[in-house]
Amino acid sequence: MDNNTPQKSIHERVLERIKGGEVSMHSHWYFVLRGALLAVGIIALALTVFFIFSFIIFALRVSGVWFMPVFGWRGFGEFIWSLPWLLIVVSLVFIIILEILTRHYALAYRQPLLYSALFIIAIAALGSVAFAQLPLHRSFLLKANENKLPVAGFLYRGFALQEQEHIYPGVVREMASDGFQLQTRRQEILRVLITQDAKLPYEKITVGNFVIVFGERDEGVVRAMGVRLLDSETWEHGPGFGRHMMTSPPSYQPFPTMPMQ
Amino acid sequence: MPSLTDEEIASRVQRGSRDDFGILMERYEAKMLRYAHKFLFGYDEAEDLVQEVFLKAYINIQSFNIKRRFSPWLYRIAHNEFLNAIKKKGKEPLPFFDPDTLFPHPIAAATADSDLHKQELRSELDQYLGKLDARYREPLVLYFFEEMSYREIADILQIPVSTVGVRLKRGLDYLRKFYK
Numbered sequence: 040m041d042n043n044t045p046q047k048s049i050h051e052r053v054l055e056r057i058k059g060g061e062v063s064m065h066s067h068w069y070f071v072l073r074g075a076l077l078a079v080g081i082i083a084l085a086l087t088v089f090f091i092f093s094f095i096i097f098a099l100r101v102s103g104v105w106f107m108p109v110f111g112w113r114g115f116g117e118f119i120w121s122l123p124w125l126l127i128v129v130s131l132v133f134i135i136i137l138e139i140l141t142r143h144y145a146l147a148y149r150q151p152l153l154y155s156a157l158f159i160i161a162i163a164a165l166g167s168v169a170f171a172q173l174p175l176h177r178s179f180l181l182k183a184n185e186n187k188l189p190v191a192g193f194l195y196r197g198f199a200l201q202e203q204e205h206i207y208p209g210v211v212r213e214m215a216s217d218g219f220q221l222q223t224r225r226q227e228i229l230r231v232l233i234t235q236d237a238k239l240p241y242e243k244i245t246v247g248n249f250v251i252v253f254g255e256r257d258e259g260v261v262r263a264m265g266v267r268l269l270d271s272e273t274w275e276h277g278p279g280f281g282r283h284m285m286t287s288p289p290s291y292q293p294f295p296t297m298p299m300q
Numbered sequence: 301m302p303s304l305t306d307e308e309i310a311s312r313v314q315r316g317s318r319d320d321f322g323i324l325m326e327r328y329e330a331k332m333l334r335y336a337h338k339f340l341f342g343y344d345e346a347e348d349l350v351q352e353v354f355l356k357a358y359i360n361i362q363s364f365n366i367k368r369r370f371s372p373w374l375y376r377i378a379h380n381e382f383l384n385a386i387k388k389k390g391k392e393p394l395p396f397f398d399p400d401t402l403f404p405h406p407i408a409a410a411t412a413d414s415d416l417h418k419q420e421l422r423s424e425l426d427q428y429l430g431k432l433d434a435r436y437r438e439p440l441v442l443y444f445f446e447e448m449s450y451r452e453i454a455d456i457l458q459i460p461v462s463t464v465g466v467r468l469k470r471g472l473d474y475l476r477k478f479y480k
Contacts, residue, residue, distance in 0.1 A: 050326050053355055070362055148460070151405075151463070153404070
């Protein structure tokens with residue numbers, strides 16, 4: 040090529056490369072498949088977020104941590120301290136990834152990030168509530184207890200089945216002047232002493248009540264900072280669920296019954 | 301015979317007509333070069349990059365929805381290509397996250413004398429474009445030189461419509477500092 044040869048325009052050069060077979064267009068199905076993969080990825084991620092959120096709520100209820108905020112600042116502190124922060128961080132990471140994936144769509148990127156993030160969080164919350172209505176977590180928990188849940192078993196054993204310090208769910212077996220005897224799901228008998236500052240329910244505590252006690256334990260005695268009554272439905276699948284199937288720890292000798300005054 | 305719209309020509313390209321792609325390129329070559337020169341201020345590879353833009357447009361032509369406008373689709377490909385060039389050179393910082401996209405902003409209404417105002421600003425922009433951050437330079441180029449609407453710019457940059465207004469306003473504020 041000498042200096043007198045006019046230089047080709049951009050469109051001529053590009054057309055030459057196209058006609059020369061140097062480049063070829065992707066097929067229509069390539070983009071259909073890509074779009075489908077993106078959609079499947081978003082759905083899979085959303086379902087994972089629903090599962091994790093609903094599991095967090097389930098684990099908090101079964102461990103009894105869910106009920107702690109009613110016991111004042113100490114109970115609220117216990118609640119915050121006992122939250123499964125690792126799972127919460129993992130959920131937030133998944134939500135961020137969801138946000139990034141959905142921003143491929145005009146409906147998402149045309150709105151400020153705050154709106155789409157709030158929308159995703161709202162959907163995640165609603166989806167989790169719907170997910171929680173299913174008996175899935177309860178059945179997975181029982182399977183995890185028997186080591187029959189290969190993948191997520193560690194989640195249930197680690198977060199839902201772990202006994203929480205300061206939280207004692209059980210059934211009132213006997214009343215005493217300074218408290219009552221509590222039988223836990225593991226058939227342990229604890230003596231619950233009600234302190235002066237303890238937060239108590241409006242209704243009177245009686246034998247047979249399902250309760251959750253918040254307090255400090257010393258051997259077989261719990262100094263209660265708060266007691267809350269549980270209805271039978273909440274008790275059935277609530278605090279301590281699944282623990283009755285675990286091997287009981289060495290049981291404490293029950294304290295002698297205190298005479299009623 | 302009335303000339304075909306860009307979308308009709310793109311549809312023919314999708315059905316296999318390579319020569320029709322040449323027609324599209326002829327229509328957009330000058331615009332792409334102008335966009336490249338104005339946005340990539342101080343970069344020498346404008347022509348090579350525009351060539352890459354057209355090649356990518358051809359390779360991905362089956363992803364174009366003929367019910368939508370061709371122009372923003374092509375400009376989006378150009379935006380990605382030019383941004384990659386800026387990142388490769390590393391001459392300008394490009395933040396990963398832009399806080400302007402986080403919150404809603406009220407969009408300023410266009411004024412009645414905006415056409416005259418636009419012409420005056422174009423000549424100022426030409427002088428000082430290179431001094432502006434890429435984040436503000438690009439929407440100014442698309443609005444004042446490529447005459448895109450806020451909505452079209454939002455689709456090209458994939459940012460909220462309100463953020464387009466914020467960036468245009470901030471870009472003009474910085475510009476006024478230079479020529480005062």
